[in-house]
Amino acid sequence: MAFQPFGYKFDIRSASRVADVKADIRARKKGWFDPGYGARGWICGPFICLWFSAFDRYGPMLFGLIRQDGFGSRIHGRAGSDLNGVLLVAISLPWLVLVLFGMLAAVQHEWSDIAVIGGFILLMLLCFWLAHSDRREAEPLVRFLRDILTATGRSLRATSERHEISEGLTLIVGSRERDAPASALAVHDALLGLGEGDFAILERASEDYIQTMLRDGSFTIEMRRGTGSHFQAARRGVLDTDDARLRFSFEQALAAFLAFGSGKEMPSTFLWLPMSLPG
Helix, strand or coil, rough: CCCCCEEEEEEEEECCCHHHHHHHHHCEEEEECCCCCCCCCEEEECEEEEECCCCCCEEEEEEEEEECCCCEEEEEEEEEECHHHHHHHHHHHHHHHHHHHHHCCCCCCHHHHHHHHHHHCCCCEEEEEEEHCCCHHHHHHHHHHHHHHHHHHHHHHHHHHHCCCCCCEEEEECCCCCCCCCCCHHHHHHHHHCCCCEEEEEEECCCCCEEEECCCCEEEEEECCCCCCCCEEEEEECCCHHHHHHHHHHHHHEEEEEEHHCCCCCCCCEEEECCCCCC
């Protein structure tokens, strides 16, 4: 596996013109200081930059180019964890290395100062490793673009819109309850807007709900159906020892939420494992 402290490459093609692509992204992205969940950022000429939080400047980020591609358009670039912070570290690291070698070459030097500089260099190298290991935290930003621009994303959104959610359900995103009645499109956008560690709940009653949390770009899902009936979703046919067994794609999580919300049978790919409740 390649070492990717500057994030992973993404490449998205759309049948729409560049001007239409920019307009669609601007229409769907959130304002910079919107406290809600979801992608926000700027488009300047051919450049696009998206991030996730109004409060965390060092969270997941996406940077790319929007170009004409035949009769359509193409967005390509890199997405990763804290790209601006990693860039700052990359700029600072060579200078610290030069300072360290200069101090070692000096006739007289203080070992305590050398230890401090060396410690800073080790911390910077650790930052590179953490950025590499957390690079998939930017997956929701890439998913946001696919949902807007690709035929697959638009088709999935249209399919969600055709679903009917039962009356009386409540959609909770993070610690905030949505004011409007839960709808299939609201569920779609809620899951699409989740960032690392965020969660969403579709609730029929206090002990009747489905919930999901985003971890490393994939979803874990739990469901409760009454007192003492709490389940965790697993992928049918995947080995018990495989970590991927409990991880689901956006499309799979969305299918589970829409099935719960409409009262239909869960997709056959889901295996529901009983969980013991605390207390």
